[in-house]
Amino acid sequence: MPLAPSLAVPDWMRTPNPVVASGRAPSRWLNQTVAKIRRTYARTIAFESVARARHGVSQMNPVAKAISFLSLLVAASVVRSPEVLAAVAGLGLVSALSARMPLISLLSRVVGSAAFFGLVLAIPVATAWVTPGIEAARLGEIAVTWPGLERGGCLLARLATAILIASVWQSTTRWNDILGSLARLGVPEIFITMAQMTYRFLFILLETLGDMTQAREARQISGYRAQGSRAYAGAGSAILFAKSATTAHEVQMAIEARGGMAKSVLLRNPGWSKTDFVVLAVCLTFLVLSIASGVTHAF
């Protein structure tokens, strides 16, 4: 039961605070990391700066680009020849350069993601337990074999190429155009709606997280102890989840209020140019080469 506020100022509020001991400086790592993610997200995804700049592959018809890049993604996953894989990766890099993407930032994203997700699989594959063969090195009980290194390396190379292709596609195409072209290619509406929600929601999530870290900084005088950090991480996650649930519920009600799950993505249709046909032909050729390489190469 709410109680009436007293509106009487306590005595301690009428006097200055006691002298407070200065503690060690709080780490700004979390704030700076969140700010960096927000900036990167805003620059590369929300503002769609590369996609809107209209250079090189950024100008392609979205459907032509979707077929082309999906072909390259399939090619990267089925290819058996290192030469063809290198050519697919090269094509991805040329596409990025044509759209004037910042190459260093792109490569660091690709290498970082491939290492993060790929090493978990590649390291066990390289060992004698998973891939027997001639021993290349030994660390105590763990032996690494030459065929294992080749398979692990191939796995990482394929993953990095796929990430490169997907990054270039995503960065050079407006998000609405990606979803619209996927819808045109027959991807179910429910998937499109979910992807669209995720896109919208990521920004809300990052904004909330940014506000939360700033709010903590505004009241933080000294560095946290481990227990305080754990408590903050736990409560912070709960707030983010609560906020997520509320937002998702509101969006669902807004959709229902407008008549249910109507088609949410409309595709711009700039028409097909000669370049679209040429890029598509090149990508499909690579797809055929990749499939064919499985017949002529053993790994």
Add this chain to the structure above:
Amino acid sequence: MLFELRDVAFHYEDGTPALNGIDASIAAGDRLVILGANGSGKSTLLRILAGLEFPTGGSIRWDGTDLSEKSLRDASLRTDFRTRVGFVFQNADAQLFNATVQEEIEFGPRQMGLREPEVRERTTDIMRMLGIQHLAERPPFRLSGGEKRKVAMASVLSMNPDVILMDEPFLGLDPRSQSWLLKTLQILSASGKTTILATHTLDLVPQVSDRTWVLDETHHLIADAASVDVLRDLGRLRRANLTALEEATV
């Protein structure tokens, strides 16, 4: 002077301006309102005053000392600044990060290193002052909008700051909560606190301020004068997109 701003500018990384050439100062005990249309830079200016963002041009001084990301790494300045300047965010949801309301209010005094009886005393007093004792054990993120706003305010007041910055404090409050907030702000001012509010609601300005800054849509400070004078100048308010055309010409 508590705050001195000299040619303060703030631009986002993509070059979008948020503030341009702000020259102004704030003295202890001031009751200041920052008026401006949506996107005029009010919130950015408050965050700069709160030492959470830093100017990309010009400079800001706090109590005679340069206020920058670098200077705030100094333990004594940071401690002095964070204990004397409180910031109530527009988004109360984001401000509340503890498991219960009580812990939320205790966070600040604990950070200040106060002894446990003092922490308890402050928490109890503030909850009584704002009428939120019944929320003590509730998780902050499960409260209503008005309750969250009260808890956010309590969490700042428990640190007994000299300066209270509030971003759009009346936004989304029902009439009774608005009236409560008005009274609270008047009481805080009467007890010597400096209150700085950002808003675009004109009706309440005379009741919570003596002085008003107006930011226009080019992010410049176009007025720094007594609130009654600022509110009388309808042409200027209209230029700042703070009043409707027909309202200004009546």
